[in-house]
Amino acid sequence: MTDTPSIDRLIAIMARLRDPEDGCPWDLEQTFRSILPYTLEEAYEVAEAIEREDMASLRDELGDLLLQVVFHARMAEEGGHFAFADVVEAICDKMVRRHPHVFGAVELADSAAILAHWEQLKAAERAGAEAGEPNGILDGVARTLPALVRAEKLQRRAARVGFDWDAVSAVFDKVEEELAECRATLAEHADPTERVHEIGDLLFSCVNLARHMDVDAEQALRAANQRFERRFSQVERGLREQGLEPSLETREEMERQWTLAKTAERA
Template sequence: MPPPLPEALIQFQRLIDVVRELRHPERGCPWDLQQTPTTLIPYVLEEAYEVVHALQEGDTGAIAEELGDLLLQVVLQSQLAQEADQFTLAQVIQGISDKLIRRHPHVFGEVALTTAQEVRDQWEQIKASEKGSEEAVPLSQKLQRYARTLPPLMAGMKIGERASRAGLDWPTISGAWQKFYEELAEFQEALLQGNAAQQTAELGDLLFSVINLARWCQLDPINALQQTYQRFIQRLECIEAAIDRPLETYTLEELEALWQQAKIQLATDSQPTETPTDPHPEEA
């Protein structure tokens, strides 16, 4: 008798069977039967962001649930592709497994590496050799792929990193700061001119300069912005809990005072509580 399959494989096969049944031409779900690879794109993005949020919150139950929702998108896309005779889920899994083994010769081969940077450099070298003629592709086309396929902030980081590796970067962070102040002045000037197209262009330049500063400081602008959103919402929740009439009936000065109170309250609440020490431990 062969050994029993691990529980994860059993449950994975169950998920595959469930998705296949949802797509059954006669017994399937009408909503699932209407879906195409492109109609499911919003759900792929939504589930990926919800996984990120759950990870940031550290809620293990939510993390497990959201990873399941994201896994569903992988299985569902693979089912649609199989129905169209394009590829199968088995090919997807085999492809990523082969890639991981191929790009980790220091784990699955004889190469000796000791630092994360060495691993990253090796990964890029192997990736470049796999692409073959990809090296002949102009840098602009590679960056265009980031701009087309990634969310704007992530694309900005990727474009900046790739351009930097090609030598398109300042020698020190002072150049990035100088560029930021230059773009800020140009944006302010554009606002005075009243040309919406120019204002939009200068705003984009300013945002890209901030992203480049984040890259130089090794900070994640996506995480930083998400934290700002969360702080804003928390402060608003604090204000709403303290008032007794609609927000719009308060003056700007009153709202500012409430806002500052909320900031102080949240900062106080976030401080770790100290366990009082026994002034006479010898008497215990």
């Protein structure tokens, strides 16, 4: 019987890979910035495994994501900033601090109260971290988040202090208003920059609509992407069965195959 795998083994492997004398040349060349794209990619691959409900892939992808954490921590340790143990200690302290209803004497009635208290604690932490600096409602929403995710977080922050639509019907009106403004930028002499701004306003309004309808905009768009890929693949298969290829000349048949693909999914 083998020993239970330990995080210490992974930490030791990373230390070996970063050894200046006998490590891996590629690993030694990496910096926080150079491996950042890999960190983001691994997080998205975790999300994809979850969406596919593929537990074997999820196990592997979580391991890849954990490796990224260990990699960053190792480089930080080499720079004298912090080590992996400090990362673990910080998150343990944070989770205990943010769950006083579990680890303390605070009583919270339900999930809504727990989330509200969680946000209050986060706000207090941000205020403490930024002592001496103006502490805006929107401070701390990471600029590197995907745009749809960040838009929703900004809107939720503003909504907590009452800056929000009172009813979903008003959000529908706002989406229609922004769509009309987008149409106006199709005029012959429209400013291209204004067109970009209006499209951005329309997308922001659509995120607001999703939020008011209790829909995660990022997940909704990811699902729409997957549906499009799946249906278009069916269109290509339908064309190949007739000896055809996607092109302007086969557009009518592509539309027919698209309708068939949608109908088959709904059935």
